[in-house]
Amino acid sequence: MMPRWKGKGLQAKANADPMSKIVSQLQSSLIQFETRGLLSSCSVLVEVDAELADLLNRSCFGRPRITAQEDKQWFQLDMEEAFYLCFSLKCLKVIGEDGSIKSNEELWDYFKSKKLVFPVSYKVYSHLRHKNWVVRSGLQYGVDFVAYRHHPALVHSEYAVLALSEGDNDLNGRLRVWSDVHCTVRLCGSVAKTLLTVIVNSNNQGANSPSCLEHYTVEQRTITRWNPERSREDQTGPKNGTKKGVTRF
Amino acid sequence: MATHIAPLRKLWALHVLDGNDIHLSLKELYEKLSNGKSGCYWELFEVYKHLRSLGYVVGRHGIPWSVKGQHIKSGTCSLEGSQESNEMLEMEPKDENSVIELFNNMQITDVSPAFNVYLPNSKFRKSSPGDPSFVLYISRCSPPSRVEIEALERKHGAIPFKFCHVENGRVSFFSFAKTELPVLP
Numbered sequence: 012m013m014p015r016w017k018g019k020g021l022q023a024k025a026n027a028d029p030m031s032k033i034v035s036q037l038q039s040s041l042i043q044f045e046t047r048g049l050l051s052s053c054s055v056l057v058e059v060d061a062e063l064a065d066l067l068n069r070s071c072f073g074r075p076r077i078t079a080q081e082d083k084q085w086f087q088l089d090m091e092e093a094f095y096l097c098f099s100l101k102c103l104k105v106i107g108e109d110g111s112i113k114s115n116e117e118l119w120d121y122f123k124s125k126k127l128v129f130p131v132s133y134k135v136y137s138h139l140r141h142k143n144w145v146v147r148s149g150l151q152y153g154v155d156f157v158a159y160r161h162h163p164a165l166v167h168s169e170y171a172v173l174a175l176s177e178g179d180n181d182l183n184g185r186l187r188v189w190s191d192v193h194c195t196v197r198l199c200g201s202v203a204k205t206l207l208t209v210i211v212n213s214n215n216q217g218a219n220s221p222s223c224l225e226h227y228t229v230e231q232r233t234i235t236r237w238n239p240e241r242s243r244e245d246q247t248g249p250k251n252g253t254k255k256g257v258t259r260f
Numbered sequence: 261m262a263t264h265i266a267p268l269r270k271l272w273a274l275h276v277l278d279g280n281d282i283h284l285s286l287k288e289l290y291e292k293l294s295n296g297k298s299g300c301y302w303e304l305f306e307v308y309k310h311l312r313s314l315g316y317v318v319g320r321h322g323i324p325w326s327v328k329g330q331h332i333k334s335g336t337c338s339l340e341g342s343q344e345s346n347e348m349l350e351m352e353p354k355d356e357n358s359v360i361e362l363f364n365n366m367q368i369t370d371v372s373p374a375f376n377v378y379l380p381n382s383k384f385r386k387s388s389p390g391d392p393s394f395v396l397y398i399s400r401c402s403p404p405s406r407v408e409i410e411a412l413e414r415k416h417g418a419i420p421f422k423f424c425h426v427e428n429g430r431v432s433f434f435s436f437a438k439t440e441l442p443v444l445p
Contacts, residue, residue, distance in 0.1 A: 029445035143444040160444060170441070177406060189425045192403050192434065207439070210406050230406060231440055237422055237433040239314050243380045 014160045015167040015203065025161040030070065030143045034100075037066040041102035048093060048105045050113065053125050055093035055105055057086050071145045071162060072096065089148060090122045090129060091136040098221055099137055119221045128174070128183055130218040132156075134227050135174035135209040146172075153198055158207070170207040171199040177212055186234075196236050206234045303398055303426040304374060310431045315380030321373040321395060325386040373421065374398045395421040396433075409436050 016022045040063050048055035056076075059067065064084040067073050072095075073086035088096070096103035098115050105113045113121070122129045132155055139146045145159040149171055157168040173195070175183050186192055186208065199206040210230045216223040311318050319325060376392035378384045395416055397404075404412075404423060412421055425432045 026445070031445060139441065142441055144441060158441070186403055188402055189399070189427070192425075193432065196434070207441075230438070232406070232409070233435075233437050233439050235435050235437070237435055239311060239316065239433065243315060 014169055017165055017167065021165040025165050030145060030161055033066065033070045034140075034143070037063075037070045037072070038096075038100045038102040040066055041096065041100075046103055047112075048088065048103055050105050050107050050118075050121065053090055055088040055090075055103075057088065057103070058083050059086060060084075069162065071147060071159075090126060091133050091146075094118060094122060094133055094221075095137055095140055099140075115221050123218065128176070130213070130224070130227075131176040131183065131211045132174045134211045134224055134229060135172065137224075138209065138229050139172070152202055152204070153195065154206075157204065168204060171195075171202070171204040173206070173208045175208050175210045177210060192234065196234055200236070208232050208234060306426050306429065307396070307398060307424050307431055308375070311375075311377060317378035317380070317384045319376045319378075319389070319392075321376050325389050374424075391419050393420075395419055397421060397423050399423050399425050403434075404436065413438070 014022075016025075044060075044063065046057055046059065046063065048057045057073070060083060064075065064086070067086050068075070072092050073088040076085040076087050078085055093103065093105060097105060097118060105118055107113050107117075107121075119129075122133075126132065136146050136156065139156070139158055145161060145163065146156050147159070147163070147168075149155050149157040152171050154171040155174045156172040158170040158172055159168045160166050173183075173185050175185060186195065196206050208231070210232070212228045212230070213223070214226050214228060216226040308318055373395045375396040376389075377394055377396050378389070379393050397412075420435070422433050422435050425434070
């Protein structure tokens with residue numbers, strides 16, 4: 012499926028403003044301002060000034076919270092987003108209830124206690140973010156994440172992502188039966204996304220600490236439905252150059 | 261038993277004759293399909309019929325296409341033709357196998373492919389069929405695991421394969437393609 016840009020000129024705009032650069036700027040600014048996040052249930056709350064707010068918005072980390080404050084803004088980060096900033100980009104520190112800074116191991120244990128599959132979902136999140144894809148929650152589509160080529164204001168998301176596991180940490184129950192495959196593929200199709208499964212293998216490393224992550228391997232597969240009514244033309248296609256009827260398997 | 265598949269305008273009608281050229285009723289045909297080994301002939305028939313009626317060329321995987329003048333192995337299927345044609349399609353005269361015997365000894369397993377499928381307009385020739393457009397597996401219980409799919413990729417190499425799920429008379433085809441999202445700028 013080709014990326015669907017939301018307007019003319021937006022692809023050029025995205026090319027001129029690469030996501031890797033925006034994230035890098037975010038990283039530098041967070042370090043510079045020694046930003047601290049507050050651990051709150053399944054989120055991390057950060058208070059930022061206008062410049063950081065702008066960078067968080069442009070790099071698609073967190074959601075702004077509406078407050079009466081004028082000079083500062085509060086952002087709410089998901090667990091994966093917060094851990095990515097703390098552990099992978101090393102630009103955020105998180106403070107717990109007791110006022111002390113949480114180590115990566117403590118954060119890891121805490122997030123795992125809130126979400127059993129956190130190691131798998133985090134591996135998938137960070138894998139895609141490392142490739143500079145924008146990754147957001149896919150809850151409203153019945154999947155784990157949606158992946159965008161750039162900011163959601165510029166482009167529609169192409170992939171609906173399911174984070175699956177195999178090996179000793181097999182907790183995700185998705186796509187185990189055909190009815191779930193039918194359901195998920197159909198839903199993805201109706202919102203013009205391709206179903207992407209990202210399968211994490213823990214290679215028997217367990218999930219005791221975040222250092223296990225580097226030993227996890229990841230495989231990506233798309234699951235698509237093939238419609239025989241629509242694919243009958245020979246792959247070599249007619250000579251008038253039209254793409255209609257070209258069959259891709 | 262000989263089988264004629266006669267396109268009737270745009271409908272496929274299956275006329276099945278037994279060894280004495282006595283026309284089998286639909287009921288008798290269905291009974292035979294239901295009694296197949298592992299009881300799986302029905303699903304095989306549904307898939308086969310679905311693709312054939314759309315004009316695809318479907319052969320049993322692992323069985324060579326019959327070639328005139330050569331010894332024909334049992335279980336050979338040599339049906340071909342186009343939907344538009346009104347001519348009667350017949351099995352090779354020497355071939356006594358029927359559609360049911362096409363499925364003889366076939367079992368649906370997730371590890372052995374059922375059919376080789378060729379596109380309708382692919383200028384298929386029995387004498388040199390070439391590689392199929394894809395190999396088709398019929399899934400019985402659950403979707404294939406990653407490990408199973410990887411094994412099949414090693415087995416088939418460049419030839420794509422698909423999984424077919426049959427339930428409630430509904431035939432659905434799925435592809436599980438390995439991919440790697442590109443690194444973006």
